Amino acid sequence: MRKALTLLGTGLAAALALTACGGGNNASAPSAAATLDPANPTTVTVGATPTPQAKILEFVDQKLAKEAGIDLEIKEFDDYQTPNIALSDGSLDANYFQHLPFLEDQMKTKGYKFEHGAPIHIEPYAGFSAKHKKISEIPDGATIAITNDPGNQPRALKLLESAGLLKDIKDDSSALTLSDEQNPKKLKFEENQPEILLPLVKDPKIDMAIINGNYILDAGLNTDDALVVESVKDSPYGNFLVWRAGEETPAIAKLEELLHSPEVKAYIEKTWPNGDVTPAF
Template sequence: MRKALTLIGTGLAAALALTACGGSDSTPSADATLDPANPTTITVGATPVPQGRILEFVDENLAKDAGIDLDIKEFTDYQTPNIALSDGSLDANYFQHLAFFDQQVADKGYDFEHGEGIHIEPYAGFSSKHQSVDDIPEGATVAVTNDPGNQPRALKMLEAEGLLAGIEDDSAALTLTDEQNPKGLKFEENQPEILVQLIDDPKVDLAIINGNFILDAGLNTDDAVIVESAENNPYANFLAWKAGDDNPAIAKLEELLHSPDVKKFIEETWPNGDVFPAF
């Protein structure tokens, strides 16, 4: 069950000395050591929605018969779940997509591996001032994440709507050229968990919000000005664990998270597409 709400100050990241190499996508093996009569407990970190809810569904409906028990720890930022996984406080985490994962591994030296994509939460742009993309004026102020693993995703969404051009995987909002930013948009960077608070800021024309924070704030993509396309979306969230960890309970959780039961749960819980399965 969900047993704790955890938020560690982001300053902890600077205090930790991390020495490890990059991750891969090999999965630990489940084997006959799992016993439903004596389930193996694993501690999994996740953002509350939708990851925490999906894990709760697994824990309450699938885990016991599979011989595992989930101790779910919730985090409300994007830095501490990987810190906790690296320092051994977690056995696995479930909150990130590949671009973010790769950036974290490269920047901080984490020695992690990951499984296959489980779900996708579309990015969306919200505005209290404008009703459509066509209403966004030249020189408008756009609030975006300061996270380099996610910022290009937001910029590509703006490109798809014709507001930017020539966006690359490593493009940054504050260094766009005139050719990339023909409307002269101004960008305000902030932590992703703060951006939802800027939707009603009179200085902000558009705020680009991460999917889990959209759900956590009770927002709906039906009310967004811009919504990221689901077609060929590469930003599926997955389960991650320490490299070389052959705990069969992790392999079993990876298996359960890709089960028909979980797919049905996602589709029925978020029927409007705020969250959709990646498998």
């Protein structure tokens, strides 16, 4: 495995995202008809967020890939824009960091032409607070730090709904357009990019911050300490492998197969026994 760390800043990533091109989607997995040669493995360059995606890929690379005839080159990204830019421009063969609502929004707004495999794992969203110890302590007019990306914001709002703080949240609901009926506690929202929400947990102006699962893990936090945790039952937010449309290479097909192997499922369950990462297959 050859592992590289991508240090492209969030601001530049967002700027580049405006120029990325493509369009369309297809949820079918590629064919693995051709034979891969373990003696001459095919390199597959995959972009991923560090935890848990890159760790799962490292396990595959160390334990399963060689005998399957592939060699993974894992590139880590610390934001949610650059991996799709890199996949679109050919810098990556595939990426592994996103769920279907986020991918669909990216393809719609940026024109990417991507396909994806089956869900591999789910990381539950969770709300953390340095000011309150119970969700029932969140007062009327509280300020909630929330992601600004439309692929994840409704998910965060639904988490608040599950906690009894909001009502009647739709798949396209926005924090800034909630009605008084939807927001009876008159919550205020501070929108920000998901990768910089974590420090807001300790901001004295913030009552609670809704954090993405991979950033929870990167920070060494535990959902056992959260005020509210998303249910993973029947979740539409399983993360999967994504590749450019029409590039049905045997190596990508093999990686898709390995990521759904019993070995990977056992690795996830052993590494995150509290359910902070849950197999989706």
